[in-house]
Amino acid sequence: MQDNYGRTIEYLRLSVTDRCNLRCRYCMPASGVETIDHADILSYEEMLRVVAVAIRCGVKKIRVTGGEPLVRKGIVEFIRDMSDLSKKIEITLTTNGILLADMAADLRKAGLSRVNVSLDTLREDRFLEITRRAGLQKVIDGLHAAEAVGLTPLKINMVPIRGVNDDEIADFARLTLDQPWEVRFIEFMPVSDGLDYTPDNMFPAADIIKALENVGKLVSELRQGPAGPARMFHFPDSPGHIGVIPAVSEHFCGECNRMRITADGRIRPCLFSTEEIDLRGALRRNASDAELEAILRNAACAKPERHHIGEKDFRQGKRRMHGIGG
């Protein structure tokens, strides 16, 4: 489907829950997280209807996200049911990796193509500090399990925050010297329900690249395939790749190809939307597929041209990252 700025929307990010088994400081508060009532969360049957209609609208890639998608019961079966809808779509998932080691084989069998794993430190004490939970080894086991069952190419998402973990950029980059992983550094964005975003703690892409250049010669890669947000690099002769996602400083809105659906059935035309479009109401009054299709297509037309972070009028929406899914 097309939006009003000539962009083709073919990537749907579907949040299946707003709950999470970690409490990353840059995403969630330590306690008192407001959660969506169970009755308001879309059932898997409702989500499957949405996915089927989205495929009719031209969606080719579905990313399952959350909160933490692997904590929702029945997620493996849901992925299998989505994969049964069409063999032509790519089904992917973004996870914190805590439950991945135990679930990787079943996810693969169910039809998941690959996973992106969020990991912000390689140090156990710091993992506890950042996520407020223990579990670094579980995430590392999850990475290896995902690799072993073929949930590849495996991507690691790291959000460097000044004074928190920016000193680990080189260690993360070095993972690509002997693993075929894509390590991606993502700029901290003002959608946190925890640590406040400030221009001082945001570690910009330009500084990330400087830190990477201290590790070795960075070779730039040409973009391939459908537009993605990462600028890609590798070190000579290394099996892995490095991505830098300049979500704030340079943004990639001109190539945006995605829309989001929250776990309670609201369409977010943009990550930073302050307006959401209701889909749950239509699903629960048993709207026809044609009506659902019209809602999705209209939502695509409500996509803004770009985000306005850093500008005078920028306002953070009420829903934050753990409720949106990234």
Ligand SMILES: Nc1nc2c(ncn2[C@@H]2O[C@H](COP(=O)(O)OP(=O)(O)OP(=O)(O)O)[C@@H](O)[C@H]2O)c(=O)[nH]1
């Ligand atoms: N500003 C902005 N950030 C995004 C967008 N999509 C993803 N991100 C951020 O990029 C990071 C990585 O996202 P992922 O969930 O791994 O998804 P992806 O980058 O689309 O994944 P690939 O399909 O592997 O390219 C997350 O922190 C997201 O919040 C977007 O449309 N706009």
Ligand SMILES: C[S@@+](CC[C@H](N)C(=O)[O-])C[C@H]1O[C@@H](n2cnc3c(N)ncnc32)[C@H](O)[C@@H]1O
């Ligand atoms: C909200 S999480 C949901 C999926 C899963 N729980 C995970 O952590 O991968 C999706 C992505 O958003 C990123 N994220 C969360 N808060 C962020 C922020 N304020 N700025 C940039 N990225 C953020 C996380 O690092 C993660 O890669």
Ligand code: SF4
């Ligand atoms: S980034 Fe992911 S794992 Fe961390 S608190 Fe947010 S939703 Fe949970």
Ligand code: SF4
């Ligand atoms: S900020 Fe909005 S318009 Fe820009 S890439 Fe992200 S979702 Fe697309």
